[in-house]
Amino acid sequence: MGLGGTWDDAPYTAADIAHAEAAVEAALDIGITVFDHADIYRRGKSEAVFGELLGRAAGLRERIVLQTKCGIRQADGRRPGMYDLRSGHIVRCVEESLTRLRTDVIDVLLLHRPDPLADPQDTAKALASLHVQGLVRRFGVSNMSAAQIKELQDHLDLPLVADQLEMGLGSRDWVEAGVLVNTPAAAENGFPHGTVEYCRARGIQLQAWGALAQGRYTGPPGTAGPLDAPAAELVADLAERRRTTPETILLWWLQRHPARIAPVIGTSRPERIRACRDAVVREPELTHEEWYELWVAARGGPLP
Template sequence: MADEQHVSPASADIRDHRLIYGCMGLGGGWDAEPYGAPEIAAAEAAVEAALEIGVTAFDHADIYRNGKSEAVFGEVLARAPELRRRVLIQTKCGIRLPGDEGPGRYDLRAAHIERSVERSLTRLRTDVIDVLLLHRPDPLADPDEVAGALTSLYRQGLVRQFGVSNMAAPQIAHLQAALDVPLVANQLEISLGRRDWVEAGVLVNTAESTGTGFPLGTLEHCRAHRIGLQAWGALARGRFTGAARTPADREATERVAALAEAKGTTPEAIVLWWIQRHPARVAPVIGTARPDRIRACRDAARRDPELTREEWYDLWIIARGAPLP
């Protein structure tokens, strides 16, 4: 593991973390094949790189790689037991993959939540989950039943904090009304490539507003109720750091590179700074499994965003490929 001087003790509150490492890429394939020494070594290398740049929050889900992402992370913890006190572990439940029991679906029944937490604790080799997110809204969920399950997990000391993922403001408010324990996080797809989190607000009263899928008012609700926003897909799958798809992507890539050179940082940091510059204080989740690319995100973990208002707007307009209304 990283030297002591490079590792900061993890804050117990997920809202204190400005950058999160997403573990979905760890553990091998999405099939049922078991992981082995190569997958454990790759997980150790990714965790080491994240710790080196100052990231101490690690994001999981019970379904990632069919549970293997949590399991290889548990192997890493088992090999370095002192690491557990230095990291915050966040995981999710509520998605069921297709199989013999039925189609791919969402399940926020109390029994499924409790069973998922039990299995995650076993795979992660820990006695407590720091943060549990409900992965997707379940249309058949009973808020009182969900609240009862979460409250029980909290009182047993099995989960410290709770949040949601991919939920809109009314859904969060509806659940919170049944729950005494506060919801502290909402994880959404947010990036320079997925811009409707800012587009939804500025396209009000325009014909373009029907083209955004982001629920208007969600950012404002989360800010008003101290619900930390997390951005999954924050690096936009490399669209602005070498994997451009469109002419606008290519132009934005050039602008990102120029800004990185001018500010003495990396293109990855610029892409993440664009998210972090927003006053909602969004925490990007970086999902690459490559240690070199994790290290390229260093300045997003260690430096405040160094984009001016003009640079932020310029990058937005270039990436969207059209002027603002």
């Protein structure tokens, strides 16, 4: 999402292409080969800049997994921002993404947000057609509950392979939902309980956006706010003990969960991408106790 320049209609520049190239090189250097896009990022310019790189680097497309999302329509004039999972819109978005990305096929297409007006049978029809045409290899969803996934899957012969959700030490509703069952605080938790378990049981990959918490726990010492400072100090301490980076500790916290969560690191800064290297090449080295210590420190109080 950080590639492609500004969020307005201004065209991307040579500097934006160079920035994207540096980010992609950093990712490939540490073993990252999955690149996550969405048609709305920078109003399509994120995909277009990435397409520039694919056009310039011979063999790059064959080395990577290309994932993108559709289903969000940004506000345009008097039309409000909205969600649209109608079959015609999905097909049109995929065709436009293929053009911007300069590729013949999308490896994974995610439906970006639930559309309350969508007919799941109509949505599934579009996905099946895209697969038969060879335009999309696999499908998943984003920001959807277990019930929403099941409703779509009931109309689709192809298995849904991923659900991308906000998950991380800074966004803990996904893990809190399980332990707040049968407590008054459960009503305040917005995460659909059972979604993690549903995906885990069916082999649906959980992808965590916001995994690095926008730097809340990984900045220089003393820069975290008062609510985040205890967790930030613990992250820094664990990183020193494990001879790794604070970014790795945050990703390990997700990867340590038995659901085998795949973090989406989000950043386009090469130095921060490289700081995630140990999360790619090393197994999570957090003990059971350390994982809980991080959780309690981040939530600011003991577990119920």
